[in-house]
Amino acid sequence: MMSELFTFMQLGFRHIVNLEAMDHILFLLALAAIYRPRDWRSALWVVTAFTVGHSITLALAVTGAMVLPIKLIEFLIPVTIVATCIENIIVRDRATAPLGRRYRPMFAAVFGLVHGAGFADYLRNLFVDRIALPLFGFNVGIELGQIVVLAFAAVFLLAADRAIQYARSSLPAPATLRLRVLMISTVVMVVAARWAIERNPW
Amino acid sequence: MKLASVTRVASLPIALVVIAATARSLDAHPLHTSLAEIVYDPAAKEIRISIRVFIDDLKKASTAYARAHKSSPQTMFIDYARSSFIVADRSGHPLGLASCGSKPVGDLMWLCLRAPAPAGIAGLQVAHRVLFDLYADQINIVQASYNGKRSSVLFTRGDGLKKL
Numbered sequence: 001m002m003s004e005l006f007t008f009m010q011l012g013f014r015h016i017v018n019l020e021a022m023d024h025i026l027f028l029l030a031l032a033a034i035y036r037p038r039d040w041r042s043a044l045w046v047v048t049a050f051t052v053g054h055s056i057t058l059a060l061a062v063t064g065a066m067v068l069p070i071k072l073i074e075f076l077i078p079v080t081i082v083a084t085c086i087e088n089i090i091v092r093d094r095a096t097a098p099l100g101r102r103y104r105p106m107f108a109a110v111f112g113l114v115h116g117a118g119f120a121d122y123l124r125n126l127f128v129d130r131i132a133l134p135l136f137g138f139n140v141g142i143e144l145g146q147i148v149v150l151a152f153a154a155v156f157l158l159a160a161d162r163a164i165q166y167a168r169s170s171l172p173a174p175a176t177l178r179l180r181v182l183m184i185s186t187v188v189m190v191v192a193a194r195w196a197i198e199r200n201p202w
Numbered sequence: 203m204k205l206a207s208v209t210r211v212a213s214l215p216i217a218l219v220v221i222a223a224t225a226r227s228l229d230a231h232p233l234h235t236s237l238a239e240i241v242y243d244p245a246a247k248e249i250r251i252s253i254r255v256f257i258d259d260l261k262k263a264s265t266a267y268a269r270a271h272k273s274s275p276q277t278m279f280i281d282y283a284r285s286s287f288i289v290a291d292r293s294g295h296p297l298g299l300a301s302c303g304s305k306p307v308g309d310l311m312w313l314c315l316r317a318p319a320p321a322g323i324a325g326l327q328v329a330h331r332v333l334f335d336l337y338a339d340q341i342n343i344v345q346a347s348y349n350g351k352r353s354s355v356l357f358t359r360g361d362g363l364k365k366l
Contacts, residue, residue: 004345007354011235011341014358020339021231122233126254126310 005137012141015119017148023077023195024115025149026188030084031108032153033184036177040154042104047150049105051143053112058139061120062131071201073117078195080111085189088181160184234259234337238287238330240346240366242323249323250302251315253283255332260311263336279304283313288329290363291321323348327363334359 016024028047035043060066087107097103127134160180165171171179238253264282267273273281280301289297302314319326323346330342342357346366355364 004352004354007343007356010356011233011343014339014341015231015233018339023231118231119233122235126235126237 004133008134008137009141009144012138013145016142016145023081026192027081027084027115028146028149029153029156030081030088030185030188032150032157033181034088037154037158043150044147046105046108047146048143049109050112050115051139051146053109054116054142055139057113057116058120058123059135061117062124062127062135064124068117068120070121073114075196075199075201076114077118078192078199080114081192082189082196084111085185085192088185234333234340236330236332236340236342238342238344240323240328240344242319242348247318247320248316249289249319251287251289253287253313253315253332254310255313256309257306257311259333259336263333266335279311279313283315283332286331286334287315288363289317290327292325294327294363323366325365327365328355329361329363330357
């Protein structure tokens with residue numbers, strides 16, 4: 001049983017820690033872009049909420065409880081990245097947003113529902129019997145992979161802050177953060193918008 | 203407006219267009235995985251292997267294999283599976299795998315292979331290399347059931363034989 005659990009954890013981990021998973025990685029970068037190093041708990045909470053969201057869709061789709069139009073889902077995945085980037089740019093005071101501190105984990109979980117549907121089709125076909133343990137292991141692996149991606153994203157964001165401070169040394173810390181959010185969100189949004197256009201199902 | 207200001211205002215949209223144009227196209231991120239199950243038939247004293255492969259991928263890989271090895275269209279799926287799924291005994295000698303048929307199930311093809319194994323599954327070594335020639339990120343899993351236990355082994359490109 002442990003070897004089965006560990007095998008499917010590896011499958012989930014490798015699925016995310018992989019350059020072919022760039023849509024997933026950019027989504028995580030967009031989610032993390034607004035946080036400072038001291039906000040790491042909030043970032044982890046948002047990423048975990050995202051995992052919970054895609055675990056739910058994955059379980060529903062793999063067990064056959066829900067059938068999803070895969071072309072539409074593949075289009076919606078980059079759309080969620082664009083939406084996250086727009087949220088990063090537009091919303092400046094999240095403390096007063098609806099749902100308060102729970103607002104960002106909630107929307108990460110909702111977008112997670114879409115991302116989980118993206119690979120549910122592959123798993124449903126493969127695991128026609130005994131799906132509980134493989135599915136659990138796969139989701140744990142995805143979560144561990146996301147934590148690794150989040151750690152790389154944190155290093156990248158710190159480097160971006162240093163580069164901004166080097167270029168404009170007079171900027172105060174809040175302005176540096178704002179500029180970082182604007183730059184990263186805009187670039188990620190443009191790339192994801194291109195993918196959305198390419199995957200347009202209509 | 204001064205030239206420097208015009209340049210600054212124009213540089214952002216130009217940069218974004220360049221980023222959009224040069225960004226790599228990205229297909230949806232598929233899960234390139236094939237699952238194989240091995241069970242032991244004590245009456246026949248043989249192992250039976252069921253390999254699940256997406257039909258589209260199997261067609262691509264086995265067509266290339268058939269072209270290179272002059273395999274016939276009727277047997278190319280099984281011929282390809284026999285070339286890329288290896289079972290070896292404790293000392294590393296490959297077992298001869300025979301076909302026990304194939305059937306489409308949804309988007310998958312289930313390929314059946316069998317081999318005599320008088321000593322059972324314990325100690326056997328396997329390598330599941332199906333579709334490694336097609337995708338660099340292919341990950342294959344072998345699951346074996348024997349003596350009431352289940353064992354799973356994961357394979358990525360470059361992996362050799364692994365003990366069950």
